[in-house]
Amino acid sequence: MRIAIYPGTFDPITNGHLDVITRALSLCDSLIVAIAERREKAPLFAPRERVQLIKNVLMREPRVEVEAFKGLVTDFAKAKKATFLIRGLRAISDFDYELQMALTNRKLAPEIETIFLMPAENYIFISSSLVKEIARLGGDVRELVPPAVEKLLLRRFHKNKAH
Ligand code: COA
Numbered sequence: 001m002r003i004a005i006y007p008g009t010f011d012p013i014t015n016g017h018l019d020v021i022t023r024a025l026s027l028c029d030s031l032i033v034a035i036a037e038r039r040e041k042a043p044l045f046a047p048r049e050r051v052q053l054i055k056n057v058l059m060r061e062p063r064v065e066v067e068a069f070k071g072l073v074t075d076f077a078k079a080k081k082a083t084f085l086i087r088g089l090r091a092i093s094d095f096d097y098e099l100q101m102a103l104t105n106r107k108l109a110p111e112i113e114t115i116f117l118m119p120a121e122n123y124i125f126i127s128s129s130l131v132k133e134i135a136r137l138g139g140d141v142r143e144l145v146p147p148a149v150e151k152l153l154l155r156r157f158h159k160n161k162a163h
Pocket of ligand 1: 010011017038073074089100101104105127128129130
């Protein structure tokens with residue numbers, strides 16, 4: 001049983017993250033989307049909301065679980081008996097940070113391997129912060145996020161326009 005963890009802030013989940021999840025599912029038997037609280041990033045959505053949103057978006061995928069975690073991702077992975085960490089690599093600018101994290105995680109847990117997956121080219125430029133900024137300023141995010149996320153963003157930023 002190959003269990004993989006896909007950790008991140010997911011504030012909120014985007015089509016780019018979903019693309020990585022689909023690719024990861026071809027490599028493992030079960031995938032746990034692990035939501036880090038990351039208060040230092042001042043997230044828009046509470047961890048509970050992020051978990052629920054991803055569960056709604058992925059409800060037709062029985063091989064995916066969604067959980068919030070605190071503490072080290074390697075400890076969470078060990079507790080879940082996961083052997084892989086999945087991370088998306090969008091551009092060369094992601095590389096330094098990702099290399100540092102992967103090597104630190106390897107030091108903490110040599111038995112856990114980090115696998116990098118490249119999202120489809122049309123999602124290379126997306127980030128959760130950009131999606132939030134576009135939504136806050138009244139732009140259209142329909143091509144960047146699933147409908148449930150668009151709805152929640154509209155509700156959060158433009159209560160009167162939410163459908
Ligand atoms: N599509 C769209 N956006 C993507 C993406 C993709 N495929 N891959 C990454 N991104 C974006 C995210 O939206 C996010 O954007 P934002 O900064 O605008 O919010 C950004 O890239 C960062 O990605 P994310 O995957 O959320 O990483 P993170 O840096 O917020 O999370 C953790 C890092 C949570 C994995 C890491 O801090 C961690 O493991 N924390 C637990 C504590 C720990 O173990 N620390 C030691 C680690 S060495």
